[in-house]
Amino acid sequence: MSLIANWSYPTAIRFGAGRISEIADACATAGMKKPLLVTDKGLADMAITRQTLDLMEAAGLGRAMFSDVDPNPTELNADAGIGAFKDGVHDGVIAFGGGSGLDLGKLVAFMAGQTRPIWDFEDIGDWWTRADADAIAPIVAVPTTAGTGSEVGRASVITNSQTHEKKIIFHPKFLPSVVICDPELTVGMPKMITAGTGMDAFAHCLEAYCSPHYHPMSQGIALEGMRLVKENLLVAYHEGGNLEARGHMMSAAAMGATAFQKGLGAIHALSHPVGAVHHTHHGTTNAVVMQNVLSFNRPAIDARIEQAAHYLGIEGGFDGFYTYVGDLIAELGIPKTLTGLGVRDPDVEALVASALRDPSCGGNPIEMTETNTRELLLACL
Template sequence: MTLPIANWNYPTSVKVGAGRASELPQWCASLGMKRPLLVTDPGLAALPMTVKLLDSCRSAGLDAGLFHAIKGNPTGKNVDDGVAAFKAGGHDGVIAFGGGSALDAAKAIALMAGQDRPLWDFEDVGDNHLRVNVAGMAPVVAIPTTAGTGSEVGRASVITDEREHVKRIIFHAKMLPAVVILDPELTVGLPPKITAATGMDALSHSLEAYCSPFYHPMAVGIAVEGIRLVKDYLPRACENGSDLEARLQMLVASSMGATAFQRGLGAMHALAHPLGALYDAHHGLLNAILMPYVLRANQSVIASRIGLLARYLELPDPSFDSFLDWVLEMRAALGIPHTLAQIGIDAKEAERIGRMAHADGSAGTNPIPFTPQAYAGILVNAVEGVL
């Protein structure tokens, strides 16, 4: 028997608790920041909590700036514009504040602040990460305001290449934020639909990591508990946005999902990435819709391990079908559409999307190495609602 060989990495310093966003100035200062740039999205930029964070930094003697020109699916131009703002303001660190888009853009801006190569030279392909001038990277404090992507504990950013209409993963190990603050008070105003879509994204991360064939037992354990937290707390967070316990546990589940997916992702993300690039659709919602169709496509390989997961979740019947029924029932209860057609996506580009999904980095750790034609077939099923 050949024993496995693997490289494992784990997250960073995480500060968990209600009200802990007030500690932001001290953590910025601990990283040597004097002029941090707070990077967020346009929707958050003018909200009182953003103004409060900036004021707290300035009251502590930090000359904090603001950049918010970021799309829902951040683009290379967004990153370039952010780097220009970083340099123009003489900034020395980044505060990544917001949902996955803002966090991804912020981390990419911090990476690119001191590079002399273009962004796409650092795409997660081969040894491209060795091109990074590590000394030129800026430190990052990350504060998520949604519970889904887990980007706050990730070492990569997903950025859209608008010219090629593809999403590219920009990677370097030191893109991992130095400090993360998980404060549930910042998420209480998130609308139920966004809470549901981002929460299902967290579920997709843990679920795909759990099903990955890559050897990483610790990630498996984290994934299983992350899935349980989503089962127990996502419905509560959607029903009552002021439920701080549910909000906190979903933030934790989100970070756990992104920690677990060091084990790899799979066909949900392989399809969601090109769909997001081509249709500018919400990433978490795409994963939520695709989930049952991908589970069914992988059933022949994952049925036994899904049965074990169903037992841990205390479902009525510890089986694949019981787990799939739970996913379908929770999606319906949260108002997640059953098909891609319901969000305006048809199957006209199925063959193209199938090829793009097959080429996506997430496809490499799907339990079954699907062909482009198989990916196209999953997409058609997700459009037509065929399980």
């Protein structure tokens, strides 16, 4: 089976090995003549980034890059990126990288033409309508990991540097005009990042699947996304150069981010504040709390997880699925607790309060309260 395709759902996606070569055409399709490539500090000097800048330069697009992006990007990174965008008189953004580069790149394109502060566009009610939609610059997204799925998302996750809370900034036009999913760009990921980003994709699919909201399309996408992770994550982890497994994981990542339009839950409600305060890797944090959240939600999801286990070829219903998740996390070398992940002397009450403010908790199958969320967090520690 050839893993090369052009998809128009949920946006225009050019999928296949080597398709980064089409970056100039993708920019032209999006209407860019002078793009700014936004990526994170770790990717700035890597060969895949230099290759992309070379392709841009050869096509007359310049090779402008902004890379002052932290692993959990903040409004300070955004302000610097917006400054670079305006100073360079750019007309679009190539959001390049994992979740941090993609989220920050999308935010720069969104905010460069706005007059209100970032926090006025938080994903609350209809706040997104405050934006001047005509002032949003076009975006081409190029993921270099297989986890976040931000390349097909309508939001950016940004950490407030003052409150140390992760906030979701939303607008429909955050959705990139063109996406290039080239699995060759993910081959160089360290095993730890392959594991963490892969579990992020799995968490997106799992939480969307368990969410009580009605969205049958997302339900089907989430279930198939879990299957792709089950069949390919360990292959990608142990055989980093396996392009077929890498390609399927890129699909699973995009599927997870498409599916979670149905909702997320306690996994993300916990991992967002933990990551913001203790600077842990997002996907890895999701993995660490996953089994505890499954147990927490079991009264509401037992039958649904049993159906998923059957589809995935896992015996034993809920218990079998729970054991599978634990075995997967162990084989990926991910710690079993947040303490093992490096969370030291946490302010439990502050984390609980932040988790309950996180919009993800609204999609959890069981209502999250101060009491049960504290018990859940302590179990994860």
